[in-house]
Amino acid sequence: MPLFDSAALLRGQSAPRAEPGFNPDGVPRRMVCICNNMGFYPPNLIPEKADRDYEATRYLKTLASLRNDFTFLSGVSHPEVDGGHASEKCFLTTAPHPGGNSFRNTVSLDQFAAPYVGRETRFPSLVLTANGEQSLSWTQAGVPIPGYARPSQVFRRLFFRGTAAEMKARELELRQGRSIMDAALSQARTLRRELNAADRDKLDEYLTSVREVERQMLRQQEWDSKPRPKVTAKPPVDIEGEADVTGRTRLMYELTRLALATDSTRLVTIFVEGFFVVPPIKGVDQGYHTVAHHSQDPAKIAQLGIIEEEQFRIFRDFLVRLKAVKEEGETLLDRTMVLYGSNIGNGSSHDTRNVPALLAGGGFRHGRHLAFDRDQNQPLGNLFVSMLQRLGIETDRFGSGRGTMRGLEMT
16 A cells, blocks of 8 residues: 555656557567676777767777667766666666665666556566676566576576466466455555545555556466467576676576567566676686776776676677567567666776667667767666657656657667
């Protein structure tokens, strides 16, 4: 139940409402959002020149074959998002001051889009993390959504119906959930008669969210009766331990490709978190977190470059594999926006200004470096508005975004 005479249950940006079967232009549009919470060493990433004649930096050279498939943005950030590593909570929400004692998060970009795009697929969204359970995704009420961290579990969820016993348990779980929903609605109807007008409005917001959960449960039951797609890929083998960030991320990329290619979902988030442990990469003998906080130590910067370049190589491979999948005369990459970036602009100083952002695919005119003022940053939320509009959602704002990203055009 909501807390009456206090802040409304649904904070920040309200989720759009959509009718089942939403698909404005008949083309399946998809979105993948990836965040590396260690940032990237700016001199190895950010080009000096702007627009189409920019010279690729060390990291962007790994994407040379895809130059016309992505746009790099610099001079962007989330206004009022500070707090160093705490800013990872806000990468897809833009909520201000995550390090503050009174911080309350808002809905993430993917969950804002889910009421529209998520109705088309078995899974409204897929929330993944390369390490741990923390994710980039937050509910409409600003509650964190745990991410799936074990690739084997994700594969099974996507492509295995489960045993008869598991299906029976699932059916019982859904039936019990509906009973709880019925009890909550009955209690709320009784309570409503005792509330004033302001609190009735808050209760109505709460009831709307309860009914949405109920609809999702009914929808899930319908999907459970349908066969899952068949794939030739073998179930992945989980990588134990946190050291091999690159290997774990690669597995999540491949699962994302399979999920998109089978149209099991159209919204995916992937959180890549670095740790103090030493990654198994040739030439690296210090922890990822340690070298990211290099304090201008040349030896640490050299090792950081090796790690980050490897991150860009596997990202390139992910984009190439998306581009290899054909769909009605286009590629999967043509129909999938892939955002790759970080909540940190400078890992060594925990600076949250001038964060890196790369947008690939999705039907935009790419091949440019959109360079904005590094002292007066462009709101990254404007890019989010552009992405939502590309999904077909009619909105001109999201979080701190007010309008679309200047210079970014759809095809």
